[in-house]
Amino acid sequence: GSLEQNKELVARLKGTGTTHYKCYNAGSECLGLISKFPVTDAQLICRSGGNIVVAFWLKVPNERPWIVVNCHLRSNALTFDERGQFSQWTKTGQSSDSSAWQRRLYNKIKLAAAARADMVDTLSRFVDARRGQVKFICGDFNDTPISSARRRLVELGFRDAFRAAGNGISRTFNRDAMYVRIDHLLANPTFVPVEAHVDNGVDLSDHYPLIATFRRPQP
Template sequence: MKLRALFTISSRIARILLLVGTLLVSGAYLLGAYSGYIPPVRWIIPAFLGLFFPALLVAQIGVTIFWLLAWDKRRLLLVAAVWLISLPQLLVYFPISRAEKSLGTEEESLRILSYNVCAFGFKPHTKTSPNATLQYIKSSGADIVCIQEAMLNQNPWAGVVSKTLRSYLDEDYPYINVIRVNRGGSTLALLSKYPIKEAKEIPLPSWVNGAVAYKVDIRGKETLVINVHLESFRLRRVDGEDYLRLAKDGDAIRLKDALRAKLSPTFRSHNIQANIIHDLIQSHGSGRVIVCGDFNDTPLSYARYKIGEGLEDAFVSKGNGLGISFHTRPFFVRIDHILFGPAFRALRCEVDKTASESDHYPIEAVLTTSGVTDPN
């Protein structure tokens, strides 16, 4: 009798511990899924959970499989509720959609390309040895190209120079604007088939990154185009390897301290930068808005959520899968985004993984005004 009672007590304790573990995993998973709604300056833990959402997703799948094998209906109802609550955010992180076959007429469609070119691969451009990134942009057929890290070299043998950029692309893009933000920091460029009426740097607090707002006359209507390069985490491959090693060794304290020291300041910077860009978009008072660029943050982040408030995400609307745009091991994530206002709708959006000259893949969207009631 005593052994049976002891076994019963032990069984109850085990089930309680399993339930507590399930609640902790599911709670962290939901907090990561909805981390974009919580400003990092107020509470930074959700930002970390959002960044490591894939690991939380795997843990939640593990919990689900466990209760399926145990066939505990009450626990399965709890797990099912968690999946149902997280579904909208899962479709942001991993959208499933169908691109429209018809891209409309040239008068209605607008091809947008956003590309962090990593200084054009630090490779020169000559007639006999053309720069692959410049070739890609020229052949893209995009109407508007937002470029980040478009560093132009002074020496034509060390990289792309300004004169080469303009002479090679001006036939396709008669309107070119290049600005080095934050007094000599990152270079942002806009290549356009349509007149650029105005270009102003958005005053963002940053070490080297920034954003530029352009007023572009697209078929007689002014459109606000914002080229974004938010604060970088400055993560190197060796950083990722160190984090994996600490995790493998089970050194949770050192891993936590390393991540907090490296990531926390950037999360807070993104919070402030996103708020500034959001306010600018709201003050524009028009649905004719397009935001492109390297957000240096995930689809579930506060930065993407805040900047995209009132806008649509082209990849979420018409993309498929993870859409990984940053591909430096061990970091694989979608941090490049194209957002647009209610004056447009997306027909197609994809990340082109054939372009491998940079540590980013380009992201392209086809927008249209067809079938859209202009809110202006």
């Protein structure tokens, strides 16, 4: 959101248990983090078009700084009309100018998937260089639970909170016929997911929030 909206958010956080907030403004978009711990730094990991991935450093008592990665991976960038055609196609198996539309859709999705793969390459190198310090990778992956992007990040040694403690499909993208969960929350294995759900009562954007609770066993 805009910097003005961020200032309003900071004011609203006063008096809550999560009073710390930091935003990375990349011009094209702003990614932020709200935390109970002080957020000391933010670093751009990579960008593709208007989409970015940002790392945030948290000052946690008696521990090495935690890193939380907020992702907005490359979008398929389907237009309103294309999403409408997709909706018609999923319901009837037909769309206007069907073959031409399917080729356009395929090309858009293919190019976006390649861009997401490049972003995941860069993110993977960042995580590999900071093993144990990256505690969470979260955000809008613009990809489904069976996607290569999500699978590759899980294979770095992270737990998918929803897969471990959620239930059902739980759509996070709430527009048109796109009944998919494209927002994910991955945790360092020292955090055990005990509950995860999508709150479809919050309609402030075209995504519903994914909420998870973790338990951290004592070493």
